Amino acid sequence: VETPGGEWYLAHLTARPLTPRGACVLGRETALQRVEWTTDGWPRLAGEPPVPGGDTLPRTVVPAPAPAPAPAPVSAPVSGVSGPSAPGPETPSAAYPDG
Numbered sequence: 001v002e003t004p005g006g007e008w009y010l011a012h013l014t015a016r017p018l019t020p021r022g023a024c025v026l027g028r029e030t031a032l033q034r035v036e037w038t039t040d041g042w043p044r045l046a047g048e049p050p051v052p053g054g055d056t057l058p059r060t061v062v063p064a065p066a067p068a069p070a071p072a073p074v075s076a077p078v079s080g081v082s083g084p085s086a087p088g089p090e091t092p093s094a095a096y097p098d099g
Contacts, residue, residue: 001032008035010045 001009014031015024034046 008037008043009033010035010043 001011003009009032012031012033013028015028016026017024019025035043036046038044
């Protein structure tokens with residue numbers, strides 16, 4: 001996946017062994033990991049040292065990106081909406097005028 005800023009990410013399935021016996025009780029999860037390109041044009045997972053043989057392993061802990069800024073709250077009342085208000089418990093017949 002390429003971001004608008006030109007960064008590349010790999011989407012892959014993963015599982016986290018969370019019990020002492022190594023069971024992955026959450027099942028398969030989706031992970032994203034940044035990719036860097038080598039000078040000869042091959043993708044490599046970013047941020048991890050190569051293992052013997054030259055490959056890079058997926059990371060087990062990845063720092064989260066900064067959260068997006070919160071949208072501005074709506075300060076003006078919504079206009080153009082009309083209709084009956086909800087009847088209260090003291091007026092059950094207002095909801096069902098035919099009985």
